[in-house]
Amino acid sequence: MNEKSNRCWLLINRPISEPSEDDFEIRENPIPDLGKNQFLVKIIYLSVDPYMRGRMRDGASYAPPAALDEVMVGGAVGQIIKSNNDSYSEGKIVQGNFGWQEYAVSDGVGVNVVDTSLAPISTSLGVLGMPGLTAYFGLLEVGRPVLGETIVISAAAGAVGSVVGQIAKIKGCNVVGIAGGSEKCRYLEEELGFDYTIDYKSQLNISNALDSTCPKGIDIYFDNVGGAILDEVLNHINLGARIPICGMISEYNLSEPQLVPRPTRALLVNRARMQGLLVWDWVERRQEGIEQMARWIKEGKLHYKEDILEGIDKAPEAFLKLFKGQNFGKQIIKVGDLQ
Numbered sequence: 177m178n179e180k181s182n183r184c185w186l187l188i189n190r191p192i193s194e195p196s197e198d199d200f201e202i203r204e205n206p207i208p209d210l211g212k213n214q215f216l217v218k219i220i221y222l223s224v225d226p227y228m229r230g231r232m233r234d235g236a237s238y239a240p241p242a243a244l245d246e247v248m249v250g251g252a253v254g255q256i257i258k259s260n261n262d263s264y265s266e267g268k269i270v271q272g273n274f275g276w277q278e279y280a281v282s283d284g285v286g287v288n289v290v291d292t293s294l295a296p297i298s299t300s301l302g303v304l305g306m307p308g309l310t311a312y313f314g315l316l317e318v319g320r321p322v323l324g325e326t327i328v329i330s331a332a333a334g335a336v337g338s339v340v341g342q343i344a345k346i347k348g349c350n351v352v353g354i355a356g357g358s359e360k361c362r363y364l365e366e367e368l369g370f371d372y373t374i375d376y377k378s379q380l381n382i383s384n385a386l387d388s389t390c391p392k393g394i395d396i397y398f399d400n401v402g403g404a405i406l407d408e409v410l411n412h413i414n415l416g417a418r419i420p421i422c423g424m425i426s427e428y429n430l431s432e433p434q435l436v437p438r439p440t441r442a443l444l445v446n447r448a449r450m451q452g453l454l455v456w457d458w459v460e461r462r463q464e465g466i467e468q469m470a471r472w473i474k475e476g477k478l479h480y481k482e483d484i485l486e487g488i489d490k491a492p493e494a495f496l497k498l499f500k501g502q503n504f505g506k507q508i509i510k511v512g513d514l515q
C-alpha cells in the first residue's frame with residue numbers, strides 16, 4: 177500500500193425523495209498497489225449528473241444501482257500517474273467512470289483517452305463528453321431537425337439543453353428554451369443565440385408563453401424535465417412532431433408517481449412520435465460527435481459554460497445543486513491538479 181490516502185465519497189443511504197448530504201459519507205482509503213495491466217489515475221475533474229439520482233435507487237433500470245457503502249459512481253477525467261499497461265502510459269489524460277474519489281485504479285475497460293488538442297480537458301465531462309453527445313445524437317437522430325422548424329427545449333441552460341439549442345440553431349431552427357430564472361434566460365438569448373426563452377419560474381402560464389413564442393406550433397420538444405412542462409407542451413405540438421425523451425429531472429425525487437393526463441391523444445391526433453433515448457446507444461459513433469462539436473467550438477458556433485466547485489469535499493453539494501437549478505452550466509468539481 178502507498179502511504180498517500182485516497183479520499184472517497186461512499187453512498188450510505190438510498191433516499192426516498194429529495195437526496196441530502198447525509199446520504200453520502202467521506203472516507204480516507206489507502207491507494208492500492210497496481211496489479212497486472214492496471215494503471216493509477218489521479219482525478220483532476222469529477223462530474224455530477226442528474227442520472228446519479230436514479231443510481232441511488234434500488235430497482236431495475238438501464239444500469240445497476242450504485243452499491244451501498246461503495247464509492248459513489250460517476251464520470252471523471254484525470255491523469256495517469258503510474259502504469260502497468262502499455263496502452264495507457266504515464267502522463268496520458270483519460271476519462272472514465274472512476275467514481276467520486278481522488279485516485280482510481282483501472283485496467284482500461286470503459287476508459288477513453290482524451291485528445292487534449294481539442295479543448296480544455298474538463299470538456300470531456302461536458303460539451304465533448306456524455307452530456308454533449310446526448311445533445312448531439314438525441315437531437316440529430318431522434319429529434320431530426322429540419323430547417324425552419326420550431327424546437328422547444330427544457331432545462332435549456334444546462335449541460336445537455338444548451339448544446340441542443342445551439343445545434344438546432346446551426347440546423348436553422350427557431351429555438352425556444354425553457355429555463356429557471358432571468359439570468360439563465362438572458363444568457364440563452366444573448367450569448368447562445370436562442371430566439372426566445374421562457375422563465376418557467378416567473379411565468380405562471382406556460383401555455384400562454386408557448387402560444388406567444390411558438391406561433392406556428394412546436395415541431396420538436398427536447399424534453400429534459402418531464403412533469404407539468406411536458407404535459408403543457410403536448411397541447412402545442414404540430415402534425416408529425418418529434419419528442420425526444422432525454423430526462424425527467426422534475427420527477428426524479430418523487431416518492432410516488434404523479435397522476436397526469438395520458439399523452440396518447442396528442443400523439444395520435446398529431447401522428448407525433450415520443451421516443452426515449454440513451455446516449456450509450458451511439459457509443460460506436462462517439463468520436464464522430466466529439467470531432468464535429470470540437471469543430472463547431474473552434475468555428476465559434478458552439479459555446480459552453482462550466483460551473484466548477486473546488487475540492488472533493490464539495491461533491492454532494494455540487495450534486496444537490498442540480499435539483500435546485502443552482503448550477504449554471506455543466507456542474508463539475510475540481511479535485512486535483514495536473515502533474
Ligand SMILES: NC(=O)c1ccc[n+]([C@@H]2O[C@H](COP(=O)([O-])OP(=O)(O)OC[C@H]3O[C@@H](n4cnc5c(N)ncnc54)[C@H](OP(=O)(O)O)[C@@H]3O)[C@@H](O)[C@H]2O)c1
Nearest residue numbers: 226310334335336355356400423424425426453454455501
Ligand atoms: N438520456 C440520456 O442519455 C441522458 C444523458 C444525460 C442527461 N440526461 C438527462 O438530461 C437532463 C439534463 O441533464 P443535464 O446534465 O443537462 O443537467 P443540467 O441541465 O445541467 O442541470 C439540471 C437542471 O435541471 C433543471 N431542473 C432541476 N429541477 C427541475 C424541476 N423540478 N423542473 C424543471 N427543471 C428542473 C435545473 O435548471 P433550471 O434552473 O432551468 O430549472 C437544473 O440546472 C436530465 O434530466 C438528465 O437526466 C439524459
